[in-house]
Amino acid sequence: MNEALANDNRLAVLDHSRLQAKSGTPGAERGRISVRDVDIVFDTASGPHTAVENASLTVRPGEFICLLGPSGCGKSTLMNTIAGFVTPSSGEVRVDGVAVTEPGPDRGMVFQQHSLFPWKTVKENVAFGPLMSGVGSQEANSVARTFLSLVGLAAFENAYPNTLSGGMQQRVGIARALANYPSVLLMDEPFGALDAQTRIMMQENLLDIWREFRNTVVFVTHDIDEAVFLSDRIVVMSASPGKIIADIDVDLPRPREQSLLTSPEFMALKRQCLDLIRKETLNAFKQQNRAG
Amino acid sequence: MDSKSNAALRTAEPLAEAGTTSGLKRQDSEQPTSPTRNAAQTSEAPRRLQTGWLKTMGPRYLVRIAALIVAVLLWELASTRGFNFYINFDNIPAPSVVGSALITELTGQEFYLHILHSLERVAIAYLLAVIIGVLLGVAMGRSRWAEDIILPYIELLRPIPAVAWIPLAILMLPTEQSSIIFITFLGALFPVILNTVHGVEQTNGVLVRAARSLGASRTAILWHVVLPGAMPSIVAGLAIGMGVAWFSLLAGEIISGQYGIGYYTWNSYTLIQYPQIIIGMLTIGGLGTLCTLLVRKGCNPLLKWQAKGGRS
Known part of the structure; x- marks a missing residue:
């Protein structure tokens, strides 16, 4: 009962001094990503494999972009270079002017699934980031509670992850990533394993939370609907080698709700993306045929 | 007694798993407005499992104890009668001894x-x-x-x-x-x-x-x-x-x-x-x-x- 009440004014308890400045004050803005001429080549058993070729991309502070493309197009790889897990073979990635060399708490990550620490309770999972940043465990726990109510899971703080549904686990994952107040949130197909209803609700939830946070979001997906619904801008990638082939502005009004999914503007954008990806896929097929 | 309950836990695992997966399915169509209801469901599950455990495992323990008793009885017989057919019980003291x-x-x-x-x-x-x-x-x-x-x-x-x-x-x-x-x-x-x-x-x-x-x-x-x-x-x-x-x-x-x-x-x-x-x-x-x-x-x-x- 109490938890349900707490959920209603859940956003009031965030530490507003650590949130992205709403607008104006350009000096205070954090989360500018610049990817410049990045090539990523992996050594495989059958020789070098180019996962990403000549990718350049700038993301403004507070922008929500989707990396959209078929599986294996290197969109996750590109995001992992921003996260600091993958070092580009050439080119560079900078966040707020600082070259990325390793993962850090300024770039929160949400993974596809099963990335919560199964031996930690939901609260301990969310408190982990603050604890690592050096605050005491009491402070970390109170931050964790704040973020759990933010995602509507305050009642489950003492549950272990394996007792939660997939959707609830992902909400904990989002709370955990945000608990560090990162300037950039990196999401690697976070809703890919969820059923359609849960997924739409999660997308709306995410937008609600992001409206408060206003941090930069890079969201990897292969789902066109998801990309159009969520983002300010869609960066379309093609497969083998992974290349950025288009950059589409999504000028749909916010806040966005489920009804948007059937509006003509949404459909037009969706068609644009479909055509692009279709053309690209056909090209790839033609190349393969010629090669074969 | 304790060793038995340990073995029983292992056999009861599939049951426990079935219980949680059905719980998960229910939660998948989640309604964020009623997290407390979900919590009630999860706390109910173990209780149900425990009574089920007694029902399924109780008879099995009776069989296990009976098996031990049969072995002791056979041993007693073999020792007192001086069983000697390849295996020799002549010098083996009976359980009573x-x-x-x-x-x-x-x-x-x-x-x-x-x-x-x-x-x-x-x-x-x-x-x-x-x-x-x-x-x-x-x-x-x-x-x-x-x-x-x-x-x-x-x-x-x-x-x-x-x-x-x-x-x-x-x-x-x-x-x-x-x-x-x-x-x-x-x-x-x-x-x-x-x-x-x-x-x-x-x-x-x-x-x-x-x-x-x-x-x-x-x-x-x-x-x-x-x-x-x-x-x-x-x-x-x-x-x-x-x-x-x-x-x-x-x-x-x-x-x-x-x-x-x-x-x-x-x-x-x-x-x-x-x-x-x-x-x-x-x-x-x-x-x-x-x-x-x-x-x-x-x-x-x-x-x-x-x-x-x-x-x-």
């Missing part, structure tokens, strides 16, 4: 002294094996160098049975006590090391990446991700190590020593006290099982996150 001898032993002091000495040796050897085994295992699981240096020794020494170590142990170590402890330690060490290595090497890469992106240092990752992830495997190693410690201890105590349950058993043989041999054997079996069980129960708090659901 063993029972009365046991009562005599239990009223004296000597018997407890033997048990205490054995327990002390196992405790020291096992503690050493756990500390050294887990440390070496973690080092080997984390560092290729450590693994390449240590693994050849393990591969070479592990197959050598405890009895084969007795001459060297006597030659190398200053006291009989330390020789016995050394042999017991060796027995417990290998399962602990190997299971620790196995557990550490299975560390989930996604969890390590998650921890790094949350700002965890290498030490923090070891403490918060690698060790807890390896814990199920380490605990299995600790339990196996305890069992091996007991039968290694016996090897040591049979050849040398003045007290100890192994010495007691062997000494009874040389003194032709046949009931005492069987008392010694059963005591060893009982203590080994009891200690293994204590290890498992003692480690349960470390694994409580596993108990609530099948998935990891």
